[in-house]
Amino acid sequence: MTPEPGDGGGGERRTRRTQWVAGSAVVLALLFAGAATVASARGDGPDRTGAERITVPSAESADAGFARDMAVHHQQAVEMSFIVRDRTKDEDVRRLAYDIAQTQANQRGMLLGWLDLWELPKVAPEGQRPMGWMSSDGGGHTGHDMAGMPGGGALMPGMATKAELERLNTLDGRRAEVFFLQLMTDHHKGGVAMAEGCAELCAVPAERRLARGMVEAQRSELDLMADMLAARGAKPRP
Incomplete structure (x- = not known):
C-alpha cells in the first residue's frame, strides 16, 4: 500500500491495526463459543437464581456409561465400514x-472428549458390566433393557461378533455388500436403543442432544439400508 502524501505510512498502520482488531474479535468469539460448548458438556451454567452450578457426572452415571459404551459401539461401525x-x-x-x-x-471423539473433560475413566467401574447403566439390574430403566436385541454373542447388543467380522473380511462384491448391510442394520438397531436410553436417562444437556441426533440419523440409515438390501434381493436378519 502506498501512503498518501503526508501520511507517513499512517494509513498502512491504521489498516494493520484494523485487521488486528478484527482478528482479535474473531479469536475472542471462538474462545467464548468453545467455553460455552465445554460448559454445556460439563452441565455448567446458571441456575434459575442466576448462580453458577457445576454438575459433573459420576463414573456410574448414565452419562458416563453411554459415553463409554457408545464409543466402543461406534468404533466397530467404523471398522466394518472400512x-x-x-x-x-x-x-x-x-x-x-x-x-x-x-x-x-x-x-x-466427542464422547471420549467428554470423559476426559469429566476426568472419568474410559472403562466401566469394577463390577459394572457393559450396558449396565440402562438395564433393570444396573441402575438404568427397565423400559430400555437390551434383551432380545440382535448380537447376543457380542460385547454389546447389535455389535458383530469376531467371527462375523472375520467372515466380512473374506467376502467380495454383492455378498460383502449384503452381509455388511445386515451387520450394520443390527448395529444401528442396538445403537438406536442405546441413544434412546441416554436421551431419557442422561443428565448433561449436550449429551442428550447428541443422543437424540443419533436416533434420528440412524433410523434414517436403517430405512436406507432396508432399501439397499431389497435392491440386492436380500433383507435384514431376523
Missing part, C-alpha cells in the same frame, strides 16, 4: 460406509 470399502466397488455402499465412518468417528 472393511466393506475395500471389499466392493459399488459406489452406493462405499458412500454409505464413508458417511458412517466419518460421522461415528467424529461422535466417538
Whole structure:
C-alpha cells in the first residue's frame, strides 16, 4: 500500500491495526463459543437464581456409561465400514460406509472428549458390566433393557461378533455388500436403543442432544439400508 502524501505510512498502520482488531474479535468469539460448548458438556451454567452450578457426572452415571459404551459401539461401525470399502466397488455402499465412518468417528471423539473433560475413566467401574447403566439390574430403566436385541454373542447388543467380522473380511462384491448391510442394520438397531436410553436417562444437556441426533440419523440409515438390501434381493436378519 502506498501512503498518501503526508501520511507517513499512517494509513498502512491504521489498516494493520484494523485487521488486528478484527482478528482479535474473531479469536475472542471462538474462545467464548468453545467455553460455552465445554460448559454445556460439563452441565455448567446458571441456575434459575442466576448462580453458577457445576454438575459433573459420576463414573456410574448414565452419562458416563453411554459415553463409554457408545464409543466402543461406534468404533466397530467404523471398522466394518472400512472393511466393506475395500471389499466392493459399488459406489452406493462405499458412500454409505464413508458417511458412517466419518460421522461415528467424529461422535466417538466427542464422547471420549467428554470423559476426559469429566476426568472419568474410559472403562466401566469394577463390577459394572457393559450396558449396565440402562438395564433393570444396573441402575438404568427397565423400559430400555437390551434383551432380545440382535448380537447376543457380542460385547454389546447389535455389535458383530469376531467371527462375523472375520467372515466380512473374506467376502467380495454383492455378498460383502449384503452381509455388511445386515451387520450394520443390527448395529444401528442396538445403537438406536442405546441413544434412546441416554436421551431419557442422561443428565448433561449436550449429551442428550447428541443422543437424540443419533436416533434420528440412524433410523434414517436403517430405512436406507432396508432399501439397499431389497435392491440386492436380500433383507435384514431376523
